[in-house]
Amino acid sequence: MTDQEKDLRMRMSMLMDSDFDGRDNHRLIDAIESDAELKATWARYSQIGDVIRSSASGQMADKNFATKVSAVIAQEPTILAPKKLKALPNKRLSMATIGLAASLAMVAVIVGKSVNDHAEVFHTASYSQTHSNLMAAKYGNQVENQADSQFNDYLVMHNETAYMAGSAAMLPYVRVVGSGPGR
Amino acid sequence: MNWVVLRLFSLTFLALIILSVAREGFADDSESEAKAWLQTARLAASKLNYRGIVSYMKDSQIESLHVFHGFSNGVEQERLLSVNTPMREVVRTADKVTCYYPDSKSISIDSKPSRQSMLLGLPDDLTDLSKHYTFSLGEIEHVARRPSRVVSIQPKDDLRYGRRLWIDVESKLPLKFEWLDGKQVVEQLVFNSLSLEKSIPPEELAPSTQVDGTWKTKQHETLPAESLIWTLDGVPDGFHMVSYTRLKRDSNNRAIDHILLSDGVSSISIYIDQLMGEIFTAQPRKIGAINSYTRKLDKYLVTVMGEAPEKTVQIIGDGIHLQESMGK
Amino acid sequence: MVEVIDEELVRRVQKGDKKAFDLLVLKYQGRIIQLINRYVRDAHEAQDIAQETFIKAYRAMASFRGDSAFYTWIYRIAINTAKNHLASRSRRPTDDEIEVEVAEQFEGESSLRDQETPEGILLSEELGRTIQLALDELPGELRTAITLREMDGLSYDEIADVMDCPVGTVRSRIFRAREAIDKKIKSLTG
Numbered sequence: 001m002t003d004q005e006k007d008l009r010m011r012m013s014m015l016m017d018s019d020f021d022g023r024d025n026h027r028l029i030d031a032i033e034s035d036a037e038l039k040a041t042w043a044r045y046s047q048i049g050d051v052i053r054s055s056a057s058g059q060m061a062d063k064n065f066a067t068k069v070s071a072v073i074a075q076e077p078t079i080l081a082p083k084k085l086k087a088l089p090n091k092r093l094s095m096a097t098i099g100l101a102a103s104l105a106m107v108a109v110i111v112g113k114s115v116n117d118h119a120e121v122f123h124t125a126s127y128s129q130t131h132s133n134l135m136a137a138k139y140g141n142q143v144e145n146q147a148d149s150q151f152n153d154y155l156v157m158h159n160e161t162a163y164m165a166g167s168a169a170m171l172p173y174v175r176v177v178g179s180g181p182g183r
Numbered sequence: 184m185n186w187v188v189l190r191l192f193s194l195t196f197l198a199l200i201i202l203s204v205a206r207e208g209f210a211d212d213s214e215s216e217a218k219a220w221l222q223t224a225r226l227a228a229s230k231l232n233y234r235g236i237v238s239y240m241k242d243s244q245i246e247s248l249h250v251f252h253g254f255s256n257g258v259e260q261e262r263l264l265s266v267n268t269p270m271r272e273v274v275r276t277a278d279k280v281t282c283y284y285p286d287s288k289s290i291s292i293d294s295k296p297s298r299q300s301m302l303l304g305l306p307d308d309l310t311d312l313s314k315h316y317t318f319s320l321g322e323i324e325h326v327a328r329r330p331s332r333v334v335s336i337q338p339k340d341d342l343r344y345g346r347r348l349w350i351d352v353e354s355k356l357p358l359k360f361e362w363l364d365g366k367q368v369v370e371q372l373v374f375n376s377l378s379l380e381k382s383i384p385p386e387e388l389a390p391s392t393q394v395d396g397t398w399k400t401k402q403h404e405t406l407p408a409e410s411l412i413w414t415l416d417g418v419p420d421g422f423h424m425v426s427y428t429r430l431k432r433d434s435n436n437r438a439i440d441h442i443l444l445s446d447g448v449s450s451i452s453i454y455i456d457q458l459m460g461e462i463f464t465a466q467p468r469k470i471g472a473i474n475s476y477t478r479k480l481d482k483y484l485v486t487v488m489g490e491a492p493e494k495t496v497q498i499i500g501d502g503i504h505l506q507e508s509m510g511k
Numbered sequence: 512m513v514e515v516i517d518e519e520l521v522r523r524v525q526k527g528d529k530k531a532f533d534l535l536v537l538k539y540q541g542r543i544i545q546l547i548n549r550y551v552r553d554a555h556e557a558q559d560i561a562q563e564t565f566i567k568a569y570r571a572m573a574s575f576r577g578d579s580a581f582y583t584w585i586y587r588i589a590i591n592t593a594k595n596h597l598a599s600r601s602r603r604p605t606d607d608e609i610e611v612e613v614a615e616q617f618e619g620e621s622s623l624r625d626q627e628t629p630e631g632i633l634l635s636e637e638l639g640r641t642i643q644l645a646l647d648e649l650p651g652e653l654r655t656a657i658t659l660r661e662m663d664g665l666s667y668d669e670i671a672d673v674m675d676c677p678v679g680t681v682r683s684r685i686f687r688a689r690e691a692i693d694k695k696i697k698s699l700t701g
Contacts, residue, residue, distance in 0.1 A: 016538070017660060043537040045689050049541070049660075052662050059554055060639050061544050069565045157452065158443075158488055158489065160293065161426065171239075174263065175473075176282050178267075
């Protein structure tokens with residue numbers, strides 16, 4: 001084992017016990033999550049604790065237990081509900097930097113239900129048209145103009161930022177340049 | 184034509200193919216090769232000097248745009264200019280992207296721009312995309328009389344659009360691009376003319392729009408994800424949040440929240456605006472490859488739009504809720 | 512003792528990092544199964560209920576506010592899930608409401624049972640014995656340090672007080688204890 005590997009494992013041992021030394025623990029957690037060997041070590045360290053705590057008849061987790069749970073969760077929607085819980089102490093980076101970088105890099109949005117559940121609530125074209133006709137009858141052109149202008153603003157903003165999202169497109173800005181109002 | 188650079192590309196291309204095949208295994212040849220073509224195309228779009236005219240087609244309308252791209256001393260610069268009224272323009276330099284809107288006399292500036300080329304916007308790492316998309320290599324077809332390889336990006340579900348690109352065999356630049364809803368083409372871009380140059384003069388890369396004191400600059404502020412007061416409960420797997428921004432509009436700085444989502448290939452915007460009176464329209468709209476859906480949420484007006492099928496934007500729109508506890 | 516690491520992992524899960532949940536599962540799987548064992552003797556059933564507990568916890572993550580420690584929260588979910596299983600066993604089949612509830616609880620997870628083999632559980636028992644043996648063979652101060660941490664849940668500062676040594680020594684002793692045991696069990700878990 002290299003010194004670096006040993007240092008990583010030592011830091012992981014401390015991390016498990018919530019003993020933080022002010023170093024970049026966020027990166028350490030990233031490393032544990034993505035490195036199979038480190039993750040397996042995290043698992044074994046946890047098992048050591050389990051055995052120390054177990055009573056005489058204590059049952060242990062099946063060796064594939066965590067893998068099975070992980071497989072089920074992989075099918076689940078991802079959760080997006082960031083809350084202000086107490087954050088990890090870190091002396092190197094400022095909290096704002098971590099907050100933003102970590103949030104945006106890792107955030108994913110998820111669905112609580114299976115997407116298929118929504119099929120029946122999908123509005124038919126005729127419904128939308130009827131609704132829109134009612135609105136138009138009630139408010140006349142006013143609706144359309146205000147809504148149009150608002151909509152165009154959104155469209156422009158979307159096209160400006162879409163390329164940031166890695167929107168696989170040739171010339172992602174082309175819509176910004178190529179779409180005039182009233183189109 | 185910069186022969187040295189092209190030679191470099193052939194070598195890079197070969198290296199990328201070997202690397203990607205080695206990484207993904209021989210069973211996945213077509214997929215790895217397709218990805219290698221895309222990655223090389225992205226490199227080419229970024230490192231070559233070229234100018235051209237592009238036709239942009241959507242909803243049976245066609246527009247033309249000028250494209251200028253320069254790369255010198257490690258710095259990339261690009262400019263897009265519409266030849267039709269209202270002659271909008273976008274200029275990108277190393278540190279910002281500026282959009283000029285003569286129609287509304289306004290400018291939008293993004294000072295933390297993505298490092299991606301404006302010619303081909305793809306994420307650096309294509310491996311994650313395989314969960315939701317299949318990459319495949321097609322035949323050689325001709326675009327602007329140049330032999331080009333077809334690369335397809337097909338979604339694995341019906342919640343996303345597909346893409347097809349034609350990549351010039353010689354320069355590896357993307358020459359034609361389509362957004363697909365199933366088999367139907369909803370938007371298309373194609374180079375009508377393209378010339379590769381040793382360099383592009385700086386004046387061709389500088390903005391041509393005249394701006395004066397009457398022009399407004401659009402204001403917006405980026406916010407941390409933790410300040411999100413919304414829960415998104417209807418987003419398909421694979422999408423993640425790219426940014427959360429608050430836009431300021433009108434003379435009273437009305438705030439509009441903009442959440443940008445992406446799955447690496449498609450992007451979807453969510454706008455949460457104030458509901459002004461009872462006046463709003465919930466009609467779904469479609470413009471080219473963009474579908475949009477609007478609904479009322481308490482005292483807010485939510486609009487979802489993006490390069491995805493109608494069904495997808497509606498599902499996302501219906502799944503937005505106000506978080507019960509804020510800032511706890 | 513407040514487990515700040517748990518709070519950090521929960522925060523990551525709430526931002527879409529599923530792998531952070533894996534780490535929580537690995538950390539608490541043993542404790543949750545042992546807890547469920549008190550209600551349900553059958554090993555297979557206990558594992559099933561434990562799996563269900565973690566999946567329920569994951570689904571409820573969006574509403575976890577951090578008012579209590581993560582472990583306390585999942586502890587409650589485990590007990591409720593185990594009790595529901597016991598309750599569903601004793602009800603009459605004609606009670607439609609309960610059948611639906613039970614069916615909902617099991618939906619989608621029945622396939623997990625097929626993959627379990629007795630061999631997986633036997634291996635765990637061997638693992639348990641190996642860890643216990645390795646623990647007994649540790650030098651006194653290493654065994655004390657790791658026991659105070661794992662069994663009594665003391666912080667490093669508290670252990671340093673008890674053992675009358677610097678915190679750095681506590682860190683080192685606990686790490687060396689884990690490494691010594693890990694060496695012996697690595698081959699078993701591969």
